Every structure is written in C-alpha cells, then in structure tokens.
Amino acid sequence: MAEDDSPASAPDLGTVLAEARRRLKAGGGGEAALDARLIVEHFSKTQRIDALRDPALSLDAQTVGHIEEAVRLRLAGMPVHRILGYREFYGLRLGLSPETLEPRPDTETLVEAVLPDLAGIAARKGACSILDLGTGTGAVALALLSALPQARARGVDLSAGAVRTATDNADRLGLDGRFTAIVSDWYGDVTGVYDAIVSNPPYITSREMGDLPVEVAGHDPHLALDGGADGLDAYRVIAAGAGTHLERDGIVGVEIGSRQKTDVIAAFAAHGLRLRSAARDLAGHDRALVFGF
Template sequence: MDARRGRHGRRRQRPRTGDLPRGRLRRAHRAADGQRTRGPDDRAADALRPHGQHSDARPLRLAEPRHRDRDPAVRGPRPPRARGVTSAPPPPLRAILRDAAHQLLAAHCSDDLDEASLEADLLYGEASGLDRAHVIARGAGTPSAASVEAFQALLTRRLKHQPLAYILGRREFYGLTFEVGPGCLIPRPETETLVEAALAAIKEHPRHHRLVRVADIGTGSGAIALTVAHHAPSTKVWGVDVSGEALQWAARNMRKFGLSERVVLLTGDLAEPLSEPLDVLCANLPYVPTDDYEGLPDEIRASEPQIAVEGGPTGIELIARLADQLAAHLALDCAAAIFELGAGQAGFVEDLVTSALISEGRGPLDVRVHRDLRGIRRIVEVRYGYSSA
C-alpha cells in the first residue's frame, strides 16, 4: 500500500511551499526540521497547564545571582596564574645535615666543622631512630617529612645552647653509655684519664685478687664508680654525692648496667658517709674558680648544676677539705688517692694531699701526675704501701 495515498485511494499532492500562507510556511519548515507542529490536541492540553506555559515552550531562564568570588568588585582582581611552575624536590639528607652543621658552627655550638657535622648526625639519628653509620649511609636519600620535623625540633634546642648530651639523654664514657640529664654533670673525656689511673691502682693493689674497696667522691651520674665496677669485677664500690638529684641519675645507670649488688650510692658531704676503710679513693670534685665560672660557655652555666662545676675562690677548696679526711678513711697499710683537677692546679693539690697523709704517718708516698689527651696535668695520684706488694 502506498503510504502517499489517502483514505479514499487518491494520491495526496504535496503542497508547494510557495502556495502556503506565511504562518503555515513556518510550520512546514519546522516539521521538515524534525520539530513537531502544534495541532488541536496540543491546544486542548494547553488548557490544563498554567497560564502562559506551553508544551514546546523553552523554560524561562532567570538571571543567576552574582556569586561573591565571581564579582570583581568584591573579590578584587584575580592574581596572575603561574604557568609551568613546579615545586622543587625535597633535598637529600646529606644536604640537610650539611646545612645544620653550618648552623651549629655559626652559633658557636661546635668548635669546628667536623664536630658540628658529628652533632648534626647524632641529632638526626636521635630523631629518626638510626645510628650514625645508617645516617651516613642514607645521605643520598630523601628523608621522611616526620624525620625532618623531629630533627629540626632537636636542632632548634641545640642552637639555643642546650647540651647535646641532655638533648640525646645519654653520653658515651669509657665504652659505656650513661643516661644523663638536668641535675647531673655530663661526663667529660678527660675524666677517662682518672678511670685509667684507678683501674691501674686496683690491678696493682696487693689485694686485687680478693676484694678491693673503692670510693668515688662526687659521683654525679656514677660515671667513675660504675665504670670502675664494670671493668674491675673484684671491687666493692661506693658512690657519694651531696646532690640527691644527681644520685637519681647514678641509680638509673647502676640498674641499667646491673651493678646494684656491688655498688652502693650514698648521700652526704665528701667522705663523711663512708664507714669502711678504703683501698682506692677517687674524686672528681668541682675545681673551677669562682672568677672563671662566669667565663664558661653558656650551655655549661645555663644547664649543668653550678654546685658540680664551681669550686670556690681558688677552685680547690673542696679538694683541700677532702685531703684532710683522707687519713680517716684510707686503709692503713696500702691505699691510693686519685684526684682530677684543673689546669695549673696539680702542684697545689700534690702539696695538699702529701702533707695531709704525711702528718698522719702514712708513707712512703708515691706521687704520680697523669696528663690528659690535651697534655694538661689533669690527675694527681698519691699511693702508699704498694712497694711492699
């Protein structure tokens, strides 16, 4: 069936556009473009819609409110947009540590660049939980943001001249790691010279194969007492200090090294708390003269206890008092007294100790002076009774 024929079979003639009125011509064009023309049914449906709305009418577009950030009058001119700019990659660990070392050197926290580099490595190791060997091995890598943040916090404290040992909470001394902090003197390398002299005096003592009785006067963190006890098992050691706060650090270290059975800690003035005769007495008492104390580095004066550093007008007042107590506490037949002191004090201390012992009938005396690594006459040792061994 031909779709172009009407219901009565006659062929419908397609009207020519030129024969149509103008209104029907527009509708014809819309129909040709695929747009539906409106008929009677549409007009009937329009009667059910609100006034003015038609089925093929476009929705009314209302003016959008001007948003605050779209209004130039409110937001101001737009900043120029950077093109092709990318953030720089984070620097490697080696560069971060190099910069930190130069900061430490510039702030006079270190004497030279090597020392500053060591401090930077130790601070980063503390922040990241790595030992120095691993810190150096990772120098070319990029550290984590958390490690850098923790490192910067520790570096800031050091740049304020807080002691490195207090920041780390520890100090290496004669092969042992001591816990240290506010309230106790930080062990110094020169004191290792005293430990070496004490260990030699113990080894050479006539009773070294039995039990040698040792006292450390002014024990502080316990560095001397505990090191001697650790390296000389045939000893009974007493550590004495006037500061209860310092003795708390000594007690922590004593438990750490498992020396509670052979080390006794006592609070008191010099040798007064001791009751047993001693074979070896060691003392690292304050020896900095009062006038020199103000010239010490800020991190010593501001952080370490003054009572453990300043030794009175001459610097040897406490040493002189202890010298007067020696005869009452040293064994009669054989003993050694060993003192650490400052530069230029060796002659005075030697005279004090020998005079005190001779006046009590001890002798003959064997006087020895030991130099530290810098060549300073740092240790005075006076023995008696050893020659008969």
C-alpha cells in the same frame, strides 16, 4: 589539566642531615658536622652507614620535628649531649640529668691513672672497695667497675638527683649489684674504710665561674664546678677525711685543673698523703694525681 594534588614527598635522611649541618654551621658551631650527625642519628634511630648507603630513606614528620627542635636547642647553646640525654664515657653510655656534670674525656685520665693500683689491690686481696666522692653520673666508679670485676663501689653526692642518675646508670649497665649510692655532704654520712677514694671534684675558682662559656655555666650544675675562692676547697676536705676512710695501703685519686698540681699536692701532704703518680690528659695538661700514705 587537573592540578597535581599528590602528597609532597617525605623528607629523606640525606636532606635532613644536610640541612641540620647547614643550620649548625651557619650558627657558628665548630662541631657542626658531628653535632648534626649525632642529632639526626639519635632521633631517626639510624646509624652513620645509613646516611651513606640509603640517603633517600624517608623520615616521618614527627622525627623531622624532633630533629628540628634539637637543632634549635643546639643553636641556643645547649650542649649536644644534654639534648640527647646521654654521654659516652670509657665505653659506657651514661644518662645525664640537670643535677649531674656531663662527663668529659679528660676524666678518663683519672680512671686510667688509678686502674694499675686498683688492679694490684684486687689481685692481692681478691676484692677492691671504692668510694667515689661527688659521683654525679657515676662515671668514674662505673668505669672502674667495668674494668675490675672484683671491685665494688659506693658513690656519694650532695644532690639526690645525681644519686638517682648514678643508680639508674648502674642498673642499665648491669653494675647495680656492685654499686650503691648515697646522699652525703662529702664524708658526712659515709661509714667504713675503702681501698680507694676517687673524685672529680669541683675545682674552678669562684672568680672564674663568671667566665665560663654558656654551654658549661648554663647547663652543668654549679655545685659540681665551683671549688671556692682558690679552687681547692674540695681537695682539702678529701685529704682531711682520707685518714678515717682509707685503708693504710689504699690510694686516693683525684682529677685536677691544669694549673693546680703543686697546690693539690701540698693540700694532701698537709694530711700525710704523698704523691704516688701523676697523669696528663691527651692535650698534655696535668689532669690526675694519685696519693697514698
């Protein structure tokens, strides 16, 4: 009998997904099923329904290779969204780069905290100007622009790479006509006054930096994490410059660490800014503060 020299059948979607899930679970990943699905869908250009409706869908060798490499990177500690190169935030798909913090759902708390005040300003003035300090991917500014058609925003970041990433994100989202970004050390090269100053600044203490998990410390830029000896350096700078760059009826909104509320309020009070509102994240932690003169 002649040997069967027919080519081996191509790997199918269901099998590849199950194997990715198995490897990630064996590696101790708490989100193994979700991470496997995100990786496989991204590189195979499929959707969740495809694995349910057509698990026998054949995948070519190049696609399988990309998936296997992505799983290897995930097992080595790279966050899944770093592997994919993007993160969803407030309904927007934002590209990531090594110079940007990966936006987290907690930061959506800041967006929601400032939106009512900004909507009121836009209604009164017919426009609203926003300064986003430490813009990173542009997450906060672009989310606000997507919700407020009357608004314009300027992003500021010390990293030129972050400024490029934020600008690219604005372009892809069709918001480039209302968003600009500059390289600046906080207010250093900023001109003009704004209706709102927003920021998700670095607020981890320098001592705590050494205790961060590898997924954060090894992939998020330390420039966007280290808030100095007490974690409050950035808040002092933001509060000190508000008098020069904030309209008198404007607001300042900042994200904070879960145990920093009292200290951040004091830092802003030292410059004449009073607390207008505070918001907690979905876990019930203090996460965003809004100030005004």
